[in-house]
Amino acid sequence: MNTLLILQFLKDIARNNNREWFEKNKSKYLEAKTNFDDFLETLHKELLKFDESLSGLNPRKIAFRIYRDVRFSKDKRPYKVNMGAGFSSKGKMEQEPGYYIHLEPGNKNFVAGGMYVPNPENLAKIRQEIDYNPNALLKILADKQFKKYFDGLADWDRLKTAPKGYPKDHPHIELLKNKSFVVSHPFTDAEVKDAKFTTKVAAVCKSIKKLNDYLSEAIA
Numbered sequence: 463m464n465t466l467l468i469l470q471f472l473k474d475i476a477r478n479n480n481r482e483w484f485e486k487n488k489s490k491y492l493e494a495k496t497n498f499d500d501f502l503e504t505l506h507k508e509l510l511k512f513d514e515s516l517s518g519l520n521p522r523k524i525a526f527r528i529y530r531d532v533r534f535s536k537d538k539r540p541y542k543v544n545m546g547a548g549f550s551s552k553g554k555m556e557q558e559p560g561y562y563i564h565l566e567p568g569n570k571n572f573v574a575g576g577m578y579v580p581n582p583e584n585l586a587k588i589r590q591e592i593d594y595n596p597n598a599l600l601k602i603l604a605d606k607q608f609k610k611y612f613d614g615l616a617d618w619d620r621l622k623t624a625p626k627g628y629p630k631d632h633p634h635i636e637l638l639k640n641k642s643f644v645v646s647h648p649f650t651d652a653e654v655k656d657a658k659f660t661t662k663v664a665a666v667c668k669s670i671k672k673l674n675d676y677l678s679e680a681i682a
Contacts, residue, residue, distance in 0.1 A: 463500040465565070465654050467493065468545060473567045475528075476543040484541060491528070498525055498545045498565070501660065506549065508664035509561065513671055515551040524553055544570070549667075557581060558681075559674035561667045569650045573663050575670030576644040577677045579619070584681045589625060589638050591680035596634045602672045611666050612645040619644075643677055645670060 471494035475484070484491065499522045506521035525547040532538045543566060550560025555578065562574040580588060592599060603614055619642040624630045628638050647666045653659060 463504060463660075464497045465501065465659060468497050468501075468565055469567045469651060469654060470494075472543055472545065472565065475541050476567070479539040479541050479543070481540055494545070495525070495528075498547075502547050502563075504660050505563070505663055508660060509549060509667055511664075512668050513674075516549055518551070519549065519553055521547075521549075524548060526554070543567075557584060559677040561670060561674075563663060565654060567651060569648070571649040571651065571654050572646050573649065573666045574644055574646040575667060576615070576642070576673055577681075578642050578644055580642070580681070585641065588643060588677060588680045589628070591676070592634055592637050593628070593632075596637070599637065599673075599676055600634075602676060605669075605672070607669045608672075611647045611669050614645075615640055616642065616644045616646055643673070645673065 471490050474487070474490065478484075478487075502521040502525060506516065506519060509516055525545060526542075528542050528545070530537075530540055530542055532540065544564055545566075546562065546564045548555035548560050548562045550556070550558045552558055554560075555562060557580065559577045560575065562578075564570075564572050564574070577584070577588070602608060615637070617640075619640065621639040621641065623639075624632065624635055625638055628635065632638060649659070649662070653662065656662075
């Protein structure tokens with residue numbers, strides 16, 4: 463596993479984001495992808511130590527495609543300039559909590575977890591759980607190990623006012639305003655290249671486990 467090689471390829475594709483360059487350098491991409499899959503396989507073994515729900519995953523098949531869908535985008539660059547993967551019980555975090563790893567040069571690497579953009583049904587269930595059982599979530603957010611990595615739930619995907627059915631003066635209105643329930647921790651390029659990177663990522667993910675459990679119970 464060579465994370466330096468991954469970052470180098472991503473730097474190259476950012477500077478040469480066109481099909482001609484990509485086809486000429488397909489071998490570099492395949493080598494970088496193999497290294498990324500190696501990393502995911504090693505990380506998966508670490509995650510299984512505290513989250514058995516991931517046991518059915520094939521970690522070599524969970525990376526997101528590097529090809530961008532440009533059909534409805536003004537940005538017509540054909541390739542992503544990052545490599546990412548989602549770990550969840552059914553795979554790739556589709557309408558379920560999980561862990562997300564994102565590698566992107568320029569110190570834009572991060573690990574995230576929780577639930578991203580739940581559908582209306584799941585969002586309603588999560589809000590109901592917060593309304594009925596707020597203390598469990600508040601305890602998670604106040605946990606010392608959790609706060610070591612996170613300042614709280616990300617606030618970039620929130621309503622500006624109270625969600626329908628909840629009063630504006632609800633004691634936990636700020637939590638209820640969330641449309642996504644996500645936390646994120648950054649990593650520098652130097653940290654990604656470090657031999658202990660996988661271990662560090664696993665530690666961050668372990669601190670997310672209780673949040674994922676809370677969300678999983680809410681939408682069950």
